[in-house]
Structure formats: structure tokens, C-alpha cells
Amino acid sequence: QLVSTTQFSITISDSDKKLIDEYLQIANSELFININSEFKNRELVNLMIQGNYFTKIDSEIVMSSQEYKMIVNKIIELMKNNQDVKVAEVRDYLNISRKNALLILEHLDEQKITKRNGDFRSLNIK
Structure with a gap:
């Protein structure tokens, strides 16, 4: 209780x-x-x-959390402009390592903000 x-x-x-x-x-x-x-x-x-x-x-x-929100917004902006993006594109856009780009993208997949389709990621819009 x-x-x-x-x-x-x-x-x-x-x-x-x-x-x-x-x-x-x-x-x-x-x-x-x-x-x-x-x-x-x-x-x-x-x-x-x-x-x-x-x-x-x-x-x-x-x-x-402040940096997280900025990064998420940048990734959303990138995906709105380019539809499907690869890890390398996120890495270059954010100027971070591939390891960290993959880490944040996998987190966004888990949060249902993005979805993975092979080597590509896109916004998870229903």
C-alpha cells in the first residue's frame, strides 16, 4: 500500500x-x-x-536536457528537409562522432520520435 x-x-x-x-x-x-x-x-x-x-x-x-532538446529539434529539422537520413548525415549535421549520432538516433527510435528502416531513419509520423 x-x-x-x-x-x-x-x-x-x-x-x-x-x-x-x-x-x-x-x-x-x-x-x-x-x-x-x-x-x-x-x-x-x-x-x-x-x-x-x-x-x-x-x-x-x-x-x-537543454542540449538534448536542441539536438532533437535539429534532427527533426534535418528529417523534415530530407525525409530519410543516414547516421552519417546526422553525424555531419550535428558535428558529432558516428558513435554518438547512432546513440541519439537509437534513443529517438525507442522514444518513437524516429523510426529505422534499414540504413535510414525518418520521423515517426502517423
């Missing part, structure tokens, strides 16, 4: 606030962030995901 209360709030310690600032600085300098190598406090990262500071791309990678 679950109990809810309106008085519940999460209290963040001063040391956690410093870590949050550190994590946000990392997010400002790196586009794709490996949780395991960059962040000491996994619970804090989960709170930051819940608070929309980070967007989880896969089990190990997060990115700034």
Missing part, C-alpha cells in the same frame, strides 16, 4: 548542492556524459534526471 503526503520534500545537503553544480559544469562542457566515469553520486544523478536537468539516453549516458 502506498501512502502519499503533500508535505514531503527532498532536502539536499550543501555537499550535494556542490556536486550538482559540478555535474552541471560537466554537462556544459560535454555533450554525452558517461554516468559511471563522470559522476560519483548515482542517486543525485537520478534526482537530476527527475528534475529535468539531465535526459537519460541509455543506461550509462545522460546529457543536459
Whole structure:
């Protein structure tokens, strides 16, 4: 049985606030962030995901939610102009590695924003 209360709030310690600032600085300098190598406090990262500071791309990678939205919008724009696109086109358009282009495209496939058809991806418009 679950109990809810309106008085519940999460209290963040001063040391956690410093870590949050550190994590946000990392997010400002790196586009794709490996949780395991960059962040000491996994619970804090989960709170930051819940608070929309980070967007989880896969089990190990997060990115700034602000950067994520910009990248998704750029990919949507590219696909609206070109219909079907290959990973290489996204890589070149965003000026990122093939590995990261594939990572974000697979995430967008899972989110049903895009769909894969062989080597091509397109917007998942119904």
C-alpha cells in the first residue's frame, strides 16, 4: 500500500548542492556524459534526471536536457528537409562522432520520435 503526503520534500545537503553544480559544469562542457566515469553520486544523478536537468539516453549516458532538446529539434529539422537520413548525415549535421549520432538516433527510435528502416531513419509520423 502506498501512502502519499503533500508535505514531503527532498532536502539536499550543501555537499550535494556542490556536486550538482559540478555535474552541471560537466554537462556544459560535454555533450554525452558517461554516468559511471563522470559522476560519483548515482542517486543525485537520478534526482537530476527527475528534475529535468539531465535526459537519460541509455543506461550509462545522460546529457543536459537543454542540449538534448536542441539536438532533437535539429534532427527533426534535418528529417523534415530530407525525409530519410543516414547516421552519417546526422553525424555531419550535428558535428558529432558516428558513435554518438547512432546513440541519439537509437534513443529517438525507442522514444518513437524516429523510426529505422534499414540504413535510414525518418520521423515517426502517423
